[in-house]
Amino acid sequence: MKNKSIPINWLVLTILFLFSTNIGWANDFAGTVFTGKAQSSKSGKSWAVTLKIVSHNQSSGRVEGEIEWPSLNSVHKIAGKLTGSQFTFKEVEYIKKGSANLNCQYTTTISKNKISGSWTDPSSDYGTIELIKKITLIL
Numbered sequence: 001m002k003n004k005s006i007p008i009n010w011l012v013l014t015i016l017f018l019f020s021t022n023i024g025w026a027n028d029f030a031g032t033v034f035t036g037k038a039q040s041s042k043s044g045k046s047w048a049v050t051l052k053i054v055s056h057n058q059s060s061g062r063v064e065g066e067i068e069w070p071s072l073n074s075v076h077k078i079a080g081k082l083t084g085s086q087f088t089f090k091e092v093e094y095i096k097k098g099s100a101n102l103n104c105q106y107t108t109t110i111s112k113n114k115i116s117g118s119w120t121d122p123s124s125d126y127g128t129i130e131l132i133k134k135i136t137l138i139l
Contacts, residue, residue, distance in 0.1 A: 030053055030054065032052075032053045033051070034051040034131035034132060034134060035131060035134050036115075036129065038127060038128070038129040039128050040125050040127040041128065042126065042127070047071055048069075048070050049129065051065060051131055052066045052067075061081045061082045062079075062081060063082050063087070065089075066078065069098065072098050072099040073098030074096060074098030074099060075095040076092070076093065076095060076102060077091070078090065082110075086107075087106075087109070088106060088108070089105075090103065090104070091103060091105075101123060103121070105119065106129060113132060113133035114132055
């Protein structure tokens with residue numbers, strides 16, 4: 001009698017392997033922090049920025065987080081969507097109202113540990129943004 005459990009074992013192992021190697025950073029996108037700068041294409045001014053990803057629903061792609069503008073004394077809630085390597089989001093609510101404008105929209109691409117793309121402020125400005133994933137060392 002031939003043992004039929006071997007093909008099933010291989011199938012289970014293959015599925016487990018595929019789940020464990022999924023798309024890397026997307027599995028642990030929630031909780032990541034990115035730092036970098038945004039630059040105005042109109043004025044040439046640039047601002048330091050920190051983006052914290054608070055939650056990410058892999059099924060829907062929905063992302064929520066916070067964007068902090070230290071030099072503008074502002075922190076805003078963001079809402080967006082991650083589809084493949086395309087990450088779009090919008091500043092939707094004040095957490096700490098400062099000098100940064102609300103309702104800015106971002107169209108970015110994630111590549112390895114970097115988010116880069118463009119932003120628009122519907123009221124006045126537009127430019128580029130580049131952020132690098134902050135690596136936290138655990139000792």
